[in-house]
Amino acid sequence: MRRTELPAETVTLARFLLGAVLVRDTPRGRIAGRIVETEAYLPGVDPASHAYRGETQRNRSMYLRRGHAYVYFIYGTWFCLNVTSEAPGIGAAILLRAVEPLDGIALMERRRGTARATDLARGPGRLAAAFGLDRRHDGLDLCAAGSELWLAAGSPPDSIEESVRIGVSLAADRVLRFFEPESPFVSGTRRLNERR
DNA sequence: AAGAAGATTCGCT
DNA sequence: GCGAATCTTCTTA
16 A cells, blocks of 8 residues: 655645545554544634644644644543644644544454444544554654554545534534545434534 | 543443 | 443633
8 A cells, every 4th residue: 555645734634534544554463444534623713623722731742743643532431543734833633533444354343342344433432442542653653654553545535525523512513524425434423414 | 639521432211 | 312431631610
């Protein structure tokens, strides 16, 4: 698989990442999935972004140059993986919400405790769990040669659908979620043009 | 120092 | 559909 070059603007990157492949190379083998759902957390004024109130210990990685991993822990149980999206010093990122499992499916099944393909990585917490991601992966360069976790070129979706972001209470009306509408691996119930 | 909220998921009703 | 689980982080509600 070939590495990808990333576009330089957050929403553009959120759309670009659909169809790209997330890869983790572990001693037990390769885990890979095709990205089918993303959410943008914008630079500047975005009250829903972890970077809205400035840099803190937790969101430090969001300020890395585009193409780095920002992994955070939430609800006492789950990790979520983001791809940073702007220039160094600007806090912004794309949340990876769902992938279609491609490689390492047995590893994913073991980590997730299910064999149902559409439940392996549908939702950001499940995705990170299926890939075995945690704090160790925070700040990794997803475009670096030899990186354990990296982004590969894939196949672009036939079409892209948009909606409001899922699970956010602030700036809840902003249409910043992007997904492949035909994919059964997409999370959430808000599909197709729902823009509450 | 303490408390509330959170970019979620799962199981039960 | 609703609430619990579970704990880190930030704010001071």
